[in-house]
Amino acid sequence: MTTIYLAGPEVFLPDAMPIMAEKRRLARQFGFEPTGPGSDENQTPVKRTAAEIYSRNDTAMRRADICLANITPFRGVSADPGTVYEIGFMIALEKAVFAYTNHPDDYGLRVRSIWYAGLEIDETSGRPRGPDGIAIENHGMADNLMIDGGVEATGGKVFRATTFPADPARDLAVYLQALQTIAAMRADGRSPTKAAR
Amino acid sequence: MTTIYLAGPEVFLPDAMPIMAEKRRLARQFGFEPTGPGSDENQTPVKRTAAEIYSRNDTAMRRADICLANITPFRGVSADPGTVYEIGFMIALEKAVFAYTNHPDDYGLRVRSIWYAGLEIDETSGRPRGPDGIAIENHGMADNLMIDGGVEATGGKVFRATTFPADPARDLAVYLQALQTIAAMRADGRSPTKAAR
Numbered sequence: 001m002t003t004i005y006l007a008g009p010e011v012f013l014p015d016a017m018p019i020m021a022e023k024r025r026l027a028r029q030f031g032f033e034p035t036g037p038g039s040d041e042n043q044t045p046v047k048r049t050a051a052e053i054y055s056r057n058d059t060a061m062r063r064a065d066i067c068l069a070n071i072t073p074f075r076g077v078s079a080d081p082g083t084v085y086e087i088g089f090m091i092a093l094e095k096a097v098f099a100y101t102n103h104p105d106d107y108g109l110r111v112r113s114i115w116y117a118g119l120e121i122d123e124t125s126g127r128p129r130g131p132d133g134i135a136i137e138n139h140g141m142a143d144n145l146m147i148d149g150g151v152e153a154t155g156g157k158v159f160r161a162t163t164f165p166a167d168p169a170r171d172l173a174v175y176l177q178a179l180q181t182i183a184a185m186r187a188d189g190r191s192p193t194k195a196a197r
Numbered sequence: 198m199t200t201i202y203l204a205g206p207e208v209f210l211p212d213a214m215p216i217m218a219e220k221r222r223l224a225r226q227f228g229f230e231p232t233g234p235g236s237d238e239n240q241t242p243v244k245r246t247a248a249e250i251y252s253r254n255d256t257a258m259r260r261a262d263i264c265l266a267n268i269t270p271f272r273g274v275s276a277d278p279g280t281v282y283e284i285g286f287m288i289a290l291e292k293a294v295f296a297y298t299n300h301p302d303d304y305g306l307r308v309r310s311i312w313y314a315g316l317e318i319d320e321t322s323g324r325p326r327g328p329d330g331i332a333i334e335n336h337g338m339a340d341n342l343m344i345d346g347g348v349e350a351t352g353g354k355v356f357r358a359t360t361f362p363a364d365p366a367r368d369l370a371v372y373l374q375a376l377q378t379i380a381a382m383r384a385d386g387r388s389p390t391k392a393a394r
Contacts, residue, residue: 014322014330050336054346075312075331076273081281082341088285089347115272125211133211134272134366139247144279149251150286169331 002186004032005061005090008070009080010169011037019170026176027068030183035060061090068178071143071158072102072168077114078143091150099151100159100178101142102168108138155190157181199383201229202258202287205267206277207366208234216367223373224265227380232257258287265375268340268355269299269365274311275340288347296348297356297375298339299365305335352387354378 004027010019016038024034037057048056061067067090071079078084079101091097103110108128112121121136122129128136141148142158151158159178165171201224207216213235221231234254245253258264264287268276275281276298288294300307305325309318318333319326325333338345339355348355356375362368 012332012334014326014332050338050342050346051349053342054350057343058347058350075308076275078273078275078278080341081275081278082343084278084281085285085341085343085347088282089289092286092289111272129211135209135211137209141247144277144282145247145250146254146279146282149247150255150282152248153251153255 001033002031002066003035003064004066004068004182005036005064005086005095006034006039006070007036007067007083007086008072009074009083010070012074012080013169015170022172023175026172026179030179032066032179032183035064057086061086061095062093064090064095066182067095067097068175068182069097069099070101070175071099071147073110073114077107077110079147084143084147087147087150091154094154096156096182097151097154098156098159098178098182099142099147100174102161102165102171102174103142104161104164106140107143108136108140111136198230199228199263200232200261201263201265201379202233202261202283202292203231203236203267204233204264204280204283205269206271206280207267209271209277210366212367219369220372223369223376227376229263229376229380232261254283258283258292259290261287261292263379264292264294265372265379266294266296267298267372268296268344270307270311274304274307276344281340281344284344285347288351291351293353293379294348294351295353295356295375295379296339296344297371299358299362299368299371300339301358301361303337304340305333305337308333 006023010016013019020038027034069083069087071083074080087097087099116130119131128138130136137145139145142160148158159174161174203220207213210216217235224231266280266284268280271277284294284296313327316328325335327333334342336342339357345355356371358371
């Protein structure tokens with residue numbers, strides 16, 4: 001059974017349990033065994049220390065075959081930092097890593113619309129810069145180039161919404177598309193395994 | 198020679214070159230050979246593709262012994278996502294990973310002051326939640342618990358400013374304190390090497 005680590009910030013939602021249960025149900029429908037934050041669905045909830053939560057996620061990441069990470073922007077321009085950590089961690093472990101985002105705009109557009117909303121961007125220096133002089137990464141990628149770059153270097157893929165859904169924190173259309181593609185890649189023997197060096 | 202990978206968002210600053218040169222100079226002063234983004238200081242600058250930048254950083258991370266990451270909040274509540282990726286990546290590779298931040302407040306306080314600025318926080322459900330219902334991580338850590346948790350699991354340390362400096366994007370006092378501590382740990386044979394499993 002192929003184990004898939006479902007990384008993402010859903011654990012923080014007020015309705016985390018039903019959303020995460022639905023994500024696990026869909027993963028199983030494609031033949032994957034889901035793991036990761038909140039996957040202990042049949043256990044009595046207990047309050048865990050940060051070190052305990054870290055340790056459980058560390059173990060689950062090492063045991064998993066695949067990561068599918070939700071990098072929809074969380075409280076700002078970029079993905080949830082816990083999720084980004086997990087992407088880097090699992091790429092270094094040479095797992096097959098995929099990501100999806102419900103935001104159709106690339107990182108450079110989001111820096112303009114979310115962080116520098118309405119402020120003038122300096123396009124004169126060869127690199128676009130905010131009014132604070134800080135350069136805006138402009139590679140057309142879904143998030144910081146290390147995230148997209150790492151996923152692509154392992155043979156994975158970043159799936160991006162084509163339009164902004166009504167409820168980006170909960171919408172599962174792009175997640176479903178990602179599961180379908182990963183299942184098809186594995187059926188075709190195009191399963192990414194080892195990171196390109 | 199111990200190689201130290203200097204992760205952080207300084208590369209985006211308008212005065213990136215002198216700041217990064219000063220960080221490398223200080224690292225050398227403590228006996229470390231600096232590497233990482235922008236460390237090709239004696240080469241003619243060339244415009245690189247995202248894949249080329251990823252590949253150079255990947256190689257530098259694999260070759261380095263230590264990571265010292267600047268997790269000072271970047272355009273929002275949390276650290277630069279590229280830096281967070283590199284922390285996760287180097288922890289999985291069992292490097293000795295350290296981080297520092299020029300923001301004295303923990304993550305929970307910053308979510309309140311930066312993201313929900315002035316809005317009421319719901320403290321009634323057992324977990325603090327923003328007006329959007331999204332839970333605020335409340336472990337007293339510098340950033341998302343995966344970052345602090347991962348660094349601490351390897352025997353590393355997160356260094357935090359005690360007061361907010363005048364120029365948090367450039368201040369090097371906590372960076373210097375981190376270098377001193379890492380050098381002292383290594384001199385004492387307390388050098389973290391392998392991640393706790």
